[in-house]
Amino acid sequence: MTVDFGRTSHDYARYRTAFPPELFARLAGMGVGLPGQRVADLGTGTGVLARDLAAAGCAVTGVDISRALLDQARRQDAAAGLEVDYRLAPAEDTGLPGGAFDVVSAGQCWHWFDRGRAAAEAHRLLAAGGAVVICHRDYLVLPGNVAEASEDLVLAHNPAWRMAGGTGIHAAWTVDVAAAGFRDLETFSFDIEVPFTHEEWRGRMRSCNGVGATLSDAGVAAYDAELARVLAERFPEDPFTVPHRIWALVARRGGGPGRP
Template structure:
């Protein structure tokens, strides 16, 4: 199998993990939508890993702890580059999906069921601590402190995110308006794909040398795939009851047929990343 060998002693049983997060008044459990999440969420593009490697992050042989790994999307990208990767997540069903996708890709990633804020991994043992598509779900000051504890001196913390872009009249705007019609308390609509506030979490934890970058890509979706992507949304499949998810999906199918009949849909996305370093003498 591809990738460097994971560190010994880091795989934990899946039982007993609590896979629930809270976003204001909304309770979110991505385990409920793990199959849609694994099948329809887009991966990080190769350009992200190329840019990170140019910054000395994610190179072959490096030891990477991927927090909030979910279905292992970011973890597999680093494993494909030859890193020894351990993914950490609180959702057992997502980790099950991650293992299946690793096997299909011929890659090896170790997994541990634990919160990002208290991973139980060895401190001072990791060259890179990463978090992809998940920083907003953490107790961010605690997660930043845990990242610093895990890293070797001079090691890098990497926070990555990919957002579809809500623009006037586009399918993203219409789909989110429909989420709000079914789930009026959903607090995470909108956004620019730039997460400047997260830089303060990292700086306050004592990291230095902080850099950020972003770039935009268009991602093709069939109607079926876009419906699956939106079912995996925290405001839909991860928080609505089963009947509510089905009702949203039916309405979205109708909306796509009436307003966005073309296939594939070309959906704009923004990739954003933050990289910072633990001091060499910390």
């Protein structure tokens, strides 16, 4: 299945929800995302994570392979009065200088990388004692809820889709960073309720990798029309809330004060 988020960049920029403030508060308590820190944000997309880190006072360089997503990121940065330096490059080979960053972050994208190579690149980019941060937010598929119904529709329109039914916990990614030489691994997660109008949820699902990033324009329109019908018939409350899980991994590059 060929995935191209550039095809759904408008919906992605408009309807993907931001990470909640609690995530950044927890990361700050771990010494990550502090004012003045130099951050390389891999797979930055429309700049969702990069913008919040820039708003916290970090100097952020965002890297992505999609020119369309980076164009959306720049528009949103301008509207927010923030500045991020964006580069068109893959996460596995950014071309950025080694040892030049205090934090390497990746939000909602680690699963798209060649993970071993991306972890090695993160290690190369970081100064001694720097931190890699992998963050993810997943809607939770529960029996009878709108997320389950929406994913059932994705599978009906795109039977090749293989990313349905996630739990929001990504333990395998700890192996990626450990194998790259990171240490002091810590993970945490928490659940939140995110409000959506019918229009917003339809936009969110159109930006799904199994819909807008893979189906034809006609296929996306057919999915969207059927989802609108399901929402009206089965989930008429507007707006409604959808449970989400926030998950994060923080690990350190060796060589900091008192560390090998």
